[in-house]
Amino acid sequence: MPTDLLSLKATDKVTFTTNTDVKIAIDHHDHWRAVVPTGKHILALYANIDLPPSASEPRLAIARGGWRAWFQQWDAHEEDRRDETGYLGPIAVPTHGNAHLLISHSWPHTVDTDPWEFLIRVYAYDTRGREVSIPLTMTTREAKVQGA
DSSP: OOEEEEEEEEOSOEEEETTSOEEOOBTTBSOEEOOSOSEEEEEEEEEEEEOOOTTOHHHHHHHHHEEEEEEEEEOTTSSSOEEEEEEEEEEOOOSSSOSEEEEEEEEEEEEOSSEEEEEEEEEOBOTTSOBOOOEEEEEEEEEEEEEO
């Protein structure tokens, strides 16, 4: 059974737009150093996003794009200092139904003392395949590091 070594949760609302990388920020922190023993752990992120109304043009634009989630480590030993890992998606968003989108992603990884970021991106495209900027609201979000 995994043990929570880092578990942060926030419920304040955050506004962002589609087609931009969004860091899962909690308590004014957008990256974390895992104060855990180094070794294999599970990184997990959760985000709840309010979607536009069912079958509306903004919702259809998001359905044409989908969402993606990943983890990013700032590694002092690499030239570009980024180790992006655990890419998931893009995953489709339904055109009808629930007005909330739960993004959930976990990834087994070797954790060390370098800082980690938890990121999501919601894509939106018009009928011609051009990016569309749609404001969205993220409510509950959570970041976790669990011991294997």
